[in-house]
């Protein structure tokens with residue numbers, strides 16, 4: 001019960017890593033506010049799962065690429081849960097595409113969802129945390145960006161995507177400085193390859209999947225809850241002196257170069 005009584009906001013919460021994060025936070029005693037984007041059935045089934053764990057869930061439908069969705073999500077969370085203790089900026093897309101013929105709309109949408117969305121969601125959460133003030137132990141809240149191993153390595157079909165993941169990690173480094181005086185910690189988690197909808201097609205080639213698995217020292221692709229557990233750690237007091245950091249969570253993939 002690392003998050004007993006905490007109020008945690010999660011963007012892109014209906015599927016994959018965001019969904020697992022919502023469930024893991026609820027298992028650790030948190031109530032959750034779920035930003036979803038036109039995914040009603042999945043959102044409703046998630047609310048049921050959270051409630052079955054004895055926790056509260058507030059749903060807010062909105063496109064993170066629209067900066068106006070950020071203060072609206074935080075306002076909905078405060079109306080439903082009373083306050084904000086942690087923000088998990090998770091929503092992201094990766095429409096795999098080659099570089100030389102990258103359409104401008106695919107580039108722009110990826111940037112707007114993954115980077116602009118994260119920026120304004122984190123800003124809106126931080127504004128609310130600053131308004132709430134620090135507690136007696138000097139804690140002001142925790143902001144966690146879901147970055148990626150792709151912040152550190154390239155991807156041939158990810159030239160639009162990898163810079164957004166480097167970008168959100170860099171954002172956490174700078175906001176850690178900007179918000180430290182308010183007791184707000186800012187960190188990123190960098191997942192390796194986790195089988196979710198985002199890469200279903202990419203990993204549907206058995207040869208590619210087998211190649212990826214073979215390169216991972218722990219011998220398997222990541223599961224959404226592998227990442228969710230690290231998010232819980234970064235939201236909790238266990239990481240109370242950690243800010244501006246990243247936690248690479250990849251089964252060893254990054255170091256396995258030779």
Ligand code: NAD
Pocket residue numbers: 011012013014015016017018035036037039062063064065090091092093094113146147148149150190191192193194195196197198199
């Ligand atoms: P996913 O496709 O299962 O989930 C993405 C979620 O984001 C969905 O719930 C989707 O509805 C939501 N979303 C998409 N566009 C949105 C928008 N405009 N506004 C609000 N929500 C939106 O994929 P996932 O693997 O769970 O990805 C979650 C995050 O993890 C992404 O930021 C991704 O870059 C990152 N990541 C994933 C992997 C991986 O291998 N799966 C690795 C590293 C990082």
Ligand code: RM4
Pocket residue numbers: 094147148149150155158165192193194198199202
């Ligand atoms: C991640 C990483 C994974 C890929 C997903 C879509 O950041 O690059 O390997 O499958 O993005």
